Amino acid sequence: MTRPDPSAAALPLRTRIGQVNQRLKGWEAVRWVDGAPRVTDVLRREVDRWGGLGAVYGVLRADPWSAVHWGNGVPPERSAEAYAAVQDHVTAYGDGIPVLFVEEAPHGLMALGGTTLPVNLALGAGMDADLTEELAAAVAAEARARGTHVALVSGLDVLRDPRWGRAEECFSEDPALAAALVAATVRGMQGTTSASDSIDAAHVAVVAKHLAGQGAGIGGRNGSGAPVGRRELGEIHLRPAHAAARVGVAGFMAAYNDVDGVPCSANEELLTGTIRERWGWDGVVMADGTAIDRLRDSAPDPARSAALALRAGVDLSLWDEAFTHLGTAIERGLVDEAVLDRAVGRVLGLKRRLGLLGAVGGDAPEDPAPVPARDVVALAGRAARQAVVVVDDDGVLPLRPGQTLAVVGPNADDLDAQLGDYTPPRPTPDPAASTVLTALAARFGADRVRHATGSRLRGPLDGPTGGSGALDEVRAAAGGADVCVAVLGGTSRRTYEDEFADNGAVAGPAPDTTNGEGVDLSSVALPEAQLDVVRAARSAGVPVVAVVLDGRPRALTALRELVDALVVVPFPGPSGGEAVAAALCDGTASGRLPATFPAADGVLPVAHDERMETARGYVDVDVLRRLPLGTALLPDVALRLRGAEPATVPAAGLADGAALRLVVDVTNAGTVPRSLSVPLYGRRHEPGIRPRRRQLLAVRRATVPAGGTAAVPFDLGLDELGSWASGEPVAAPVTLSVWCTPEPDPPSDARTVRVTDQNGATPWER
Structure with missing residues (x-):
């Protein structure tokens, strides 16, 4: 038409x-x-x-x-x-x-x-x-x-x-x-x-x-x-x-x-x-x-x-x-x-x-060719697996076949808690969905997995089984297990009974919703009721693995002191349970924290790229106990940035599309191939400008064979090396320290990168 x-x-x-x-x-x-x-x-x-x-x-x-x-x-x-x-x-x-x-x-x-x-x-x-x-x-x-x-x-x-x-x-x-x-x-x-x-x-x-x-x-x-x-x-x-x-x-x-x-x-x-x-x-x-x-x-x-x-x-x-x-x-x-x-x-x-005016109207595709739902689900499952971040492990992981598990905590068997805000109603039953409890039960057998909720997200459980009774159930479940998996965190769940603002945000006091539009928190500490669940499990004398399913950074210092392993997963979607189970059992976790988790509540701002300060920090908190962006425990993996001499590119060439190549060698000493992200960090040194502590210059994915090494190239161009002060990249002479390991400050082997002026110099080095 x-x-x-x-x-x-x-x-x-x-x-x-x-x-x-x-x-x-x-x-x-x-x-x-x-x-x-x-x-x-x-x-x-x-x-x-x-x-x-x-x-x-x-x-x-x-x-x-x-x-x-x-x-x-x-x-x-x-x-x-x-x-x-x-x-x-x-x-x-x-x-x-x-x-x-x-x-x-x-x-x-x-x-x-x-x-x-x-x-x-x-x-x-x-x-x-x-x-x-x-x-x-x-x-x-x-x-x-x-x-x-x-x-x-x-x-x-x-x-x-x-x-x-x-x-x-x-x-x-x-x-x-x-x-x-x-x-x-x-x-x-x-x-x-x-x-x-x-x-x-x-x-x-x-x-x-x-x-x-x-x-x-x-x-x-x-x-x-x-x-x-x-x-x-x-x-x-x-x-x-x-x-x-x-x-x-x-x-x-x-x-x-x-x-x-x-x-x-x-x-x-x-x-x-x-x-x-x-x-x-x-x-x-x-x-x-x-x-x-x-x-x-x-x-x-x-x-x-x-x-x-x-x-x-x-x-x-x-x-x-x-x-x-x-x-x-x-x-x-x-x-x-x-x-x-x-x-x-x-x-x-x-x-x-969009093809709606002139010629032939395109209200709907004449020959639609959507990706089959199963392919979308497979992609979503892959993304969920990549989102799992192992932060700590004292040798508890991976979980071993034949073990008996206690799976406890408010998010252990709550599919809605994995989905995030603004999610449509899901069909029931949903064979593609899994919680941490159902996924572990499928792997170990229902007779080897004990379950107790222990608390709500924000407070103790209500009712006759609440309070100390609910924590007794956690102790009992953990006491009969080899390992306890405590699934904690938050949820963006909305209900049809919630009070909403005129734009759809949660407006009223949602009883157990902790995330989503309209659910801003004054405290990002993990609620005490959830820590009580972990303490109850700990008192049973078994190793405890904490899994935090949440949609925001949390202060996890207190939790880290109570557990033997810590896994963080931003809301992973319907297949999140299986993604977590694979990480716990198969060692598939490859995610990195996408934001910094503060050392304690109230220690803000906290982003990894905040500007360096002359202040001493706080007298009541060790701010260095934070978990910066990029944090991940990746056993048997080592990163090394090649070269020692300064690498140089002219600012004029950068503006014309030139790029500087750096290479990171990723070594996998393990017995299985590893797929992981490889970040490259930098600190800009510009006269008169207080530098950011570090910035993410670029990140690449790499697959490294067992016992092998992969060379990961980075072509750093205007986006990575230019100044973004105006909101668009501008080539200007500058000196950068560049590194690929988790340190918040340039390590001793950081590489120097120079973007030079027409005389082959940078203002920092004059």
Whole structure:
């Protein structure tokens, strides 16, 4: 079918305003009547009002906030019908311009039947850009086969405060790792490498979120201001966005927070000056849900709020009332009509990029070729295994066949605790899912695995078996076992009875939820009730292995003193139980901590790349007991950076695309092959600039044969060696110390790397 392909200026004013509005909650647009999808009066009113629509959000969304579940939602096989009912109505009774279908995909499509992946923080532990790209392509194929056009995808937020409930949505505290994985996500989901590439019928457009600085909110509170300077904003928070822009991301979502007092959705310097004028990117900027309405604390009325956002560079609202006042804003002279046309042009441009305008419309793939569900599940399982991080082991691991195990703790047999926030309801039964308890029982036999919960996540168990009775059950289970596995941590579980904010975040006091949007914590210490479970197991006189399933860094010093082995796993998804069991029994763990775990509660900031200080630290805590990014116990593996002489590259050559090659030799003295990530750290020495303690320059995956050595090359170019102070890489003379081992400071054998000026020198060495 041939679609119209109008210019923005050719459309009536009300139609143009409709193209930049995305007010509907899509699950309210369709109802099932006599087994068929029918559009609702909610949709009819909106189409009549605007003569069409730019986008509809969440037709397929299913979760407690939307109150959509398997009993009332859109099943996978009926998705195309539901979308078609909406699209047919919009084009028949509106302006004929197709609508964009927008869905959430934080870690898999957030719809009934969508494959749930490990959370971003788990992918950060794997540090595997290739696998991240494969997963993204699989999710995109799954979504586009159902008719989705645009996926809202987390990945820009950099985790700078572990108190923030959305820590699990971040890839890392390190901007280089976040940049590598968000670029891989965009490439996989869009199937593109630049903004000029069209997005085909097996892929979806990505709106990457959130821009910018949301991970640096004051006190770790969601949506609070980011009091960061320009250098901090550029080096830390803009780098992932630049990586996404460079590979042609279709859109960015403007965050809730402000940066130095200016709300992101009203920040013209950010949304126009930086990403468009300086970076040359010209996609769609979408506001976060109700973010434009929230500008009412910065503007006297809705029309002024709308004008602020539109002028700054926001092209598409999300659930906001304010953008419906754009006509009034234009009449009052608050914003030029040409600025509206600019935004409309970008929305239409995205529809063209997806094949929805002109030629043949592409509402749904003509010949969809989704990755089979079993392949997506296999990829997700591989990612879950890579996310397992062994921190300590006093010789308890691996667990041996024939042993009797006690598996205790609040997360031992709780599938929801593995899934992360914004997860759709799962089908039951789910044969692909496993908890640590079920996975170990499958390996050792149910008769050799004893179970006791012991506590809730935040406090003692309630009821007649609670308190000391529940801990007695832990002692009894551990007393009859050879080893006790205590599964602790947190959960982002939401229920259909929770109290929600207008944007879907948890608003009320969730009784045992410890993570997720709206669940910011003042304390990141592991709750005392969980430590009591470990103490009870310890008192039985058997070795204790602690497994911490969580979505944020925790202070684990007290736990480490109580256990013989410690394993950390960011929410690994449905197959997380088997991933943990494989690590405990087969020694498959290859993950590294994607963020720093503090030595104690309140010891913040804590990121591995904080600037060096002249302060002495705290008098009541040994801050060096923290677990920095990259921590992993990898038995029999040794890393060595080749060479001793300084390595040099001219700044001018770096700017023109030159790269400096360094090689890390990875030796595996074990008896089985090892697949692992190999990080390369650096410290920049620039006169007049206080250096960061260390930065992740790059990371590669390597497979090393048993008893062998693999040479892992690193080609360090502008991204790795340039300055990111402006939010984009700039070649400048500098001296770096470079190393590959876990030390927080350059070891004695660190390699010197020099980016030289035209005289062959660096400012540091003059």
